[in-house]
Amino acid sequence: MKPSSFALFLLAAIVGDTHADQRLWLNDIDTWSITRPSVVVTGAAPTDVELADDFEVTGLVRRAIVYGHDCWQCAGVFSTGVRVRIYEKTAAGTPGTELYAFRLDAGDPGFVHDLNQTGHDETIDVLFPQPFAADGSYFLSVQLEFAEPASWPLWSSNHASRFGSPVQVRDNFAGGDWQQHEDLFGPSEFDFAFALHGDAPGEPPSNTVAGCGEWHSRQLPLPQGATGTWVNASRSFGSAESWLVGGYERGTIGNSEQLSAAWHRVGDGAWTLVSTPSPEPCAPNASCAQVWFNAIDGVAPDDAWAGGWRRGVNQEGFVGGQLFLAHWDGHAWQQVDAPVTSGGSGAEIAAIKAFASDDVWFVGSWITPQGWPALAMHWDGSSLSIVETPFPLPGTPGWSLAAIDGNASDDIWAVGHGSDGDMSGIPYLIHWNGEAWQLADAPAPGDSMGFGAVLALGAGDVFAAGSWFTAGAGYGPMILRHDGLAWSLATTEGGGGPMIAFGTDSLLALGNPTLYFDGSSWTPQPGLEGYEYPVIAALDATGPCHAVGGGFADIVGARRAIAVELRPIVFDNGFD
Numbered sequence: 001m002k003p004s005s006f007a008l009f010l011l012a013a014i015v016g017d018t019h020a021d022q023r024l025w026l027n028d029i030d031t032w033s034i035t036r037p038s039v040v041v042t043g044a045a046p047t048d049v050e051l052a053d054d055f056e057v058t059g060l061v062r063r064a065i066v067y068g069h070d071c072w073q074c075a076g077v078f079s080t081g082v083r084v085r086i087y088e089k090t091a092a093g094t095p096g097t098e099l100y101a102f103r104l105d106a107g108d109p110g111f112v113h114d115l116n117q118t119g120h121d122e123t124i125d126v127l128f129p130q131p132f133a134a135d136g137s138y139f140l141s142v143q144l145e146f147a148e149p150a151s152w153p154l155w156s157s158n159h160a161s162r163f164g165s166p167v168q169v170r171d172n173f174a175g176g177d178w179q180q181h182e183d184l185f186g187p188s189e190f191d192f193a194f195a196l197h198g199d200a201p202g203e204p205p206s207n208t209v210a211g212c213g214e215w216h217s218r219q220l221p222l223p224q225g226a227t228g229t230w231v232n233a234s235r236s237f238g239s240a241e242s243w244l245v246g247g248y249e250r251g252t253i254g255n256s257e258q259l260s261a262a263w264h265r266v267g268d269g270a271w272t273l274v275s276t277p278s279p280e281p282c283a284p285n286a287s288c289a290q291v292w293f294n295a296i297d298g299v300a301p302d303d304a305w306a307g308g309w310r311r312g313v314n315q316e317g318f319v320g321g322q323l324f325l326a327h328w329d330g331h332a333w334q335q336v337d338a339p340v341t342s343g344g345s346g347a348e349i350a351a352i353k354a355f356a357s358d359d360v361w362f363v364g365s366w367i368t369p370q371g372w373p374a375l376a377m378h379w380d381g382s383s384l385s386i387v388e389t390p391f392p393l394p395g396t397p398g399w400s401l402a403a404i405d406g407n408a409s410d411d412i413w414a415v416g417h418g419s420d421g422d423m424s425g426i427p428y429l430i431h432w433n434g435e436a437w438q439l440a441d442a443p444a445p446g447d448s449m450g451f452g453a454v455l456a457l458g459a460g461d462v463f464a465a466g467s468w469f470t471a472g473a474g475y476g477p478m479i480l481r482h483d484g485l486a487w488s489l490a491t492t493e494g495g496g497g498p499m500i501a502f503g504t505d506s507l508l509a510l511g512n513p514t515l516y517f518d519g520s521s522w523t524p525q526p527g528l529e530g531y532e533y534p535v536i537a538a539l540d541a542t543g544p545c546h547a548v549g550g551g552f553a554d555i556v557g558a559r560r561a562i563a564v565e566l567r568p569i570v571f572d573n574g575f576d
Helices: none
Strands: 022-027 039-041 047-067 079-089 095-105 123-146 168-171 194-199 213-219 226-237 241-252 255-266 272-274 291-300 303-313 319-328 333-335 348-356 359-365 374-379 384-386 399-408 411-418 429-432 437-439 448-458 461-470 474-482 487-491 496-503 506-511 514-517 522-525 534-543 546-555 558-568
Touching: 022 047, 047 079, 095 123, 123 194, 213 546, 226 255, 226 303, 241 303, 241 534, 241 546, 241 558, 255 303, 255 558, 291 319, 291 359, 303 359, 319 348, 319 359, 348 374, 348 411, 359 411, 374 399, 374 411, 411 461, 448 496, 461 496, 461 506, 474 496, 496 534, 506 534, 534 558
Parallel strands: 039 123, 226 291, 226 534, 226 558, 255 291, 291 348, 348 399, 399 448
Antiparallel strands: 022 194, 039 047, 047 123, 047 168, 047 194, 079 095, 079 123, 213 558, 226 241, 226 546, 241 255, 241 291, 255 272, 291 303, 303 319, 303 348, 319 333, 348 359, 359 374, 359 399, 374 384, 399 411, 411 429, 411 448, 429 437, 448 461, 461 474, 474 487, 496 506, 506 514, 514 522, 534 546, 546 558
């Protein structure tokens, strides 16, 4: 999958609309080795092998994320539940008295696992029925329960320098004591990988965004057979209707396909999956079926365009990336024939800006026999045409556009980077004056840079965001601002991702960290909480302190599309 935005920044997100928590402890995966399976088998050939590892926390523990390892070549076995225990830590460095224990059935909403329903559990996320009040050192034990023989070893952690005691193990059927875990190489001097989330002591960090709202998110409906889903772009028509577009994967390793996806919502209703054009699987190997959306825009709920990437054949018969384009007429998405490259492949649509039904721009990547120019394609109401874009030498090796916005049909900005997503040695910001695209002068905060977002608030107020790189200093975010005369550096303290405006002096720039601009200063904002590594790919302002967008997150080992909202805070007195 190739997201449409050049720089997608990792944020934390709320699972559904549930309680936001903080990470209190992390034994990160080092993938050097795995433990013995930590399982209970209740049927034939019963087994009860329990692993435990120590941690040190002060606070209320509400969730445990445990990083398991699955043998994906093996036949799947569906787990029937999970067992969690917390023990005191004795002076000898072993588990002591049991302090807290619970079991959840496989279908319990507090037990997130095996999202693809294959019988292959890897990472699991377990919500505690009641929080555990921790104030010191303890041992955590987590076992998966099965009705037939199965395996669920845990990933190792902290090989270089373990915390406290190494992994402990005991056979509960044999009535044995806790012993140091061993493998083929002898006693294991490492921990197993897990994280604990909950409430730290003291005042919780503020979750107020832009001085008025809070983040909310939820998983989107899953296409049939999907093993992974993602959102790349969003478009809202005020608060009336919203679209999220992207793609999904299905199949198995070596025999998978990627297909387009679109989710629709009316008002504040539920998100529904809407059928989109996708190619038929290519027999006998479906891996050649690849198509997804990167962008969406429109002038009305019954006149919207979505574009992206598809695997296709160029004019010389070679297979590779080609433009993928579809139109929504209020009833169905229909694929629209788009120009096909000559001299190579690797074309795609990354962003769309619609000014009128007969004035729509598509930008991204293009290929010609002479080189790799940035794509600027225009729809005039009846046909599509490729418009020439600046090609400053030497190129990287060519040029590509990632975002487009404008104040009028003769005042449009598009921003990007080198071809194929590479950073470039000069800023690539181009302007359309109604007759031609022209390269603009702009400051270069690093040795190389790339832009993935642009927001036009007025003829004399435009923002462009992206990332920079300098040898020795590494990577960083940046936001530039155009005052109608020239570009200048606004900040390198954060942002760099999608931007929305609630007014002239009220701008939210997603990034790491997300920043809020009040007209005079940029201040860091809280991100979404709950997922380990989510990405917000797109966001649209739909009202005062309200925005709708989407992205994706890795949830217990599976990539899932999420819808994201910024909603006004409603206080207990009913006023916001």
